[in-house]
Amino acid sequence: MASKKGGINRSKNFTAGERSLFVDVILPKFKKVIENKKTDAVTRKEKADAWTALTAEFNSLSAVHHRSETSLKNLWDTLKKNARKARSSHRVESFKTCGGTKDDNSTPSIIDEKVLAVLGPSCVGLENPFDGDSSVSLSGEQWEEVEVVEVQQVPAFFVEEAKPPVNSEGPQPSTTSAGSSSSGGHKWEEYQPKHLIEKGFGFRVEWMKGRHPSTTLHFFI
Template sequence: MSKPKGMPLTKEEIMLLVQKVEANPVIFSKATNASNNQLKDVTWSKITDDFNSLIASSPRTPEQLRLKWENLKKAARKRTKIKMNNLKTGGGKPDYIPPNEALDKVAAILGTTCEGYSVQFGGDAVVEEVEEMVQEAVVVDIPFDVVNTPPVHTPQSKKNLFSSTISKGKLKRQTLTEDVKKSVKTRNLAIAEYYYAKRKQEQEIFLLKKRKLELEILEQERKLEEKNKL
């Protein structure tokens, strides 16, 4: 008999999970070695403990929260892809995207990976690629109701329409570029902080091992001196 599924997370619980994941950049590491995988498991256990201590519903397992996070990432990537396609519509009606604060937050956390770009730790190349995509969208960035309305054949109206379209295109391009730059910067800082903390921890472990070895050598020398005295 299959085990019954738990109740789905509420909007508040989903946002809580997203915040917990954002606070632990080790989750975003693409390394797959044994030590890193173990570190991720420990981190997810900690996230789960913190999460369960703050919710009123039934507790969740690390596996459940990890699966939920993977589903959120997929939904955020799909949502962002739809947004990008809407920018490139050739006058057709854009797909409706219902507001979703959690998925917008996930997209911001994922940064460049949400749009499907494979650039290590982000960079200027990502911004340039996005700018090129938006520049293509500027040409066709005319609202749906304007496209389907017979144009008024006056030079002044055409001029205003063209000016309005370009202005909106520039605004979208500027907003999208700023969002991507902000996401890349946030993600890079989180990764840098993680590796700094990891390197510091490795140095401390090395010093402790070195000190332990020195003490063992001193102990051996002391025992040897005592033996020689006898």
């Protein structure tokens, strides 16, 4: 029965049996509705109806105290808060010991584990073993031996500077008996404009039937 203290109606604390009844029997039936993240009018109406049905079923199964809908909502909020707090403390202790022996007081209780299972990834989060904040301990069985192979240093390759092409049609410089080019040995009077144009290649577009151009490779001489 509710007791008055300081002008405020305060219900009695929930017993361990009532908490287990709420988490094990009542909550699985209504968790999808009461934990729906939508806030539209239809969803709010469904949540209100779900809490009404939840309260009626809880009081029909509990023989300890009659609980109001507000009391059960506060109970669910308290259970979620305690479960998140227990899991956070457990992670902190895990990082302190690098996955070793942890403080028993930081281990979530059975009720906390069941509440976390209901909340799912929205509270626990997705596990990422490659994250620095991961709770996965790196045991010795997870390590693999890697063979180290020594790589010899590859000598640098020196590319000989390419010589400019020589036009065979133009006048060649005269060489001395030693085979070296002599300065002023070019016969510039024999040069003609065609000697200044080197042989090459290019692309020419030719129009074929059907008005589709085709690109043909032509060598210019």
